[in-house]
Amino acid sequence: QVQLVESGGGLVQAGGSLRLSCAAAGRTFRSYVMGWFRQAPGKEREFITAINWSGGSTYYADSVKGRFTISRDNAKNTVYLQMNSLKPEDTAVYYCAARGGLRIGVRKDEYDYWGQGTQVTVSS
DSSP states (O other), X not given: OOEEEEEOOEEEETTOOEEEEEEEESTTGGGEEEEEEEEOTTSOOEEEEEEOXXXXXXXXXXXXXXTEEEEEETTTTEEEEEEOSXXXXXXXXXXXXXXXXXXXXXXXXXXXXXXXXXXXXXXX
């Protein structure tokens, strides 16, 4: 089992940057694909990006490609989401998630463990 805790959310102006962190408890962190999702009020939780166990493979939703970067540090059991050029439409609760196996998933039902979420608000 993996316990995930996100941090780093907050209020930022449009065009600004934030870096989210997700710390995982458990010695098998490196065996998990890690993903980030977000959920805006009244909307479905949507996939943003994911990274495989080694960090050598990543995948991004079109809405964040070129602006967001996912990375992981297996020695620290942490995955990061660097968010640049933020827009008001990026406002949401951001969740990290973990799934077993080697394949990157893009659906929320493919992920087994979830953090509690961290709020990101981008003002115009």
